[in-house]
Amino acid sequence: MxxxxxxxxxxxxxxSMPIRNKGFELVLKDYPSTEVAQLMAYHLSNGGLSRYVKFRYFFEKIRKEINVTDDKILRYASMFSKVMLKELKNxxxxxxxxxxxxxxxxxxxxxxxxxxxxxxxxxxxxxxxxxxxxxxxxxxxxxxxxxxxxxxxxxxxxxxxxxxxxxxxxxxxxxxxxxxxxxxxxxxxxxxxxxxxxxxxxxxx
The missing domain is CATH 3.40.50.1000 (HAD superfamily/HAD-like)
Structure with a gap:
């Protein structure tokens, strides 16, 4: 029961998924489109994972950056949140x-x-x-x-x-x-x- x-x-x-897709693209617009496309593929196949995991995946696995700090992840997550709060209160x-x-x-x-x-x-x-x-x-x-x-x-x-x-x-x-x-x-x-x-x-x- x-x-x-x-x-x-x-x-x-x-x-909300189309808007969340747009959010990642906007926040990462200064990075190469081929890298962003890889992130979007990961994002779309892992819908239940948090943005924190996805941004870390982008910088560590796709861009191969070393020593990605929590502050960096939080900064991008905050940028993403601003877009979401603007678009999703609908x-x-x-x-x-x-x-x-x-x-x-x-x-x-x-x-x-x-x-x-x-x-x-x-x-x-x-x-x-x-x-x-x-x-x-x-x-x-x-x-x-x-x-x-x-x-x-x-x-x-x-x-x-x-x-x-x-x-x-x-x-x-x-x-x-x-x-x-x-x-x-x-x-x-x-x-x-x-x-x-x-x-x-x-x-x-």
């Missing part, structure tokens, strides 16, 4: 299907956002567009999804058999399986053959 739902945010609650970007389910089942399930997006930024966005009230907690990076899930499971003493995680990426699936949480794929047909369950629409839930 499902009692708790952990929600990914980007691509599940908000159609309720028109919310996905109607999942939002309708969240609103109609608020109180029936204990719901949390577990995202790879920056936590401070994510909370500002959710508050600005008026959806923060539906979630017990809103969680994001720099903590990883597995770290967030571990903390929530311990803090609220949830039984994993009563939990599901709704996500649109392989990283979401991996995080759920790390704790034996049932995974529901959404908004990414590539997950149909990999996930425990897949929803075309929340009318099927």
């Amino acid at each position: 499902v009692k708790t739902i952990f929600w990914d945010f980007d691509g599940v609650i908000m159609n 309720p028109d970007l919310l996905i109607d299907d999942s939002l309708a389910f969240i609103k109609s089942n608020y109180g029936r399930f204990d719901m949390h956002i577990v995202s790879g997006s920056d936590q401070t930024e994510l909370r500002q966005i959710c508050s600005s567009i008026g959806i923060d009230q539906y979630f017990s907690t809103i969680n994001g990076s720099p903590a990883s999804k597995t770290e967030i899930l571990k903390e929530l499971l311990n803090r609220f003493e949830y039984q994993t058999q009563n939990c599901v995680l709704v996500g649109d990426s392989i990283n979401d699936l991996s995080a759920a399986k790390s704790f034996g949480i049932h995974f529901i794929g959404y908004n990414n047909p590539a997950l149909m053959s990999l996930s425990d369950s897949y929803l075309e629409s929340f009318r099927e839930f």
Whole structure:
């Protein structure tokens, strides 16, 4: 029996991926386009990873820079966040299907956002567009999804058999399986053959 739902945010609650794609391109516009293209390929295939991981991958793995400091990563993450806060405080970007389910089942399930997006930024966005009230907690990076899930499971003493995680990426699936949480794929047909369950629409839930 499902009692708790952990929600990914980007691509599940908000159609924000095109804007996040644009954000990486804008922040890295002074670097060679071939290098940025490699970062974008990594970004698109690792939707659940945080920007901190992706920027570090860009400088260390793609550009082969040595001794990349945390301050440098934080500086680029901050630049990225400014773009996101400007562009994502837009309720028109919310996905109607999942939002309708969240609103109609608020109180029936204990719901949390577990995202790879920056936590401070994510909370500002959710508050600005008026959806923060539906979630017990809103969680994001720099903590990883597995770290967030571990903390929530311990803090609220949830039984994993009563939990599901709704996500649109392989990283979401991996995080759920790390704790034996049932995974529901959404908004990414590539997950149909990999996930425990897949929803075309929340009318099927």
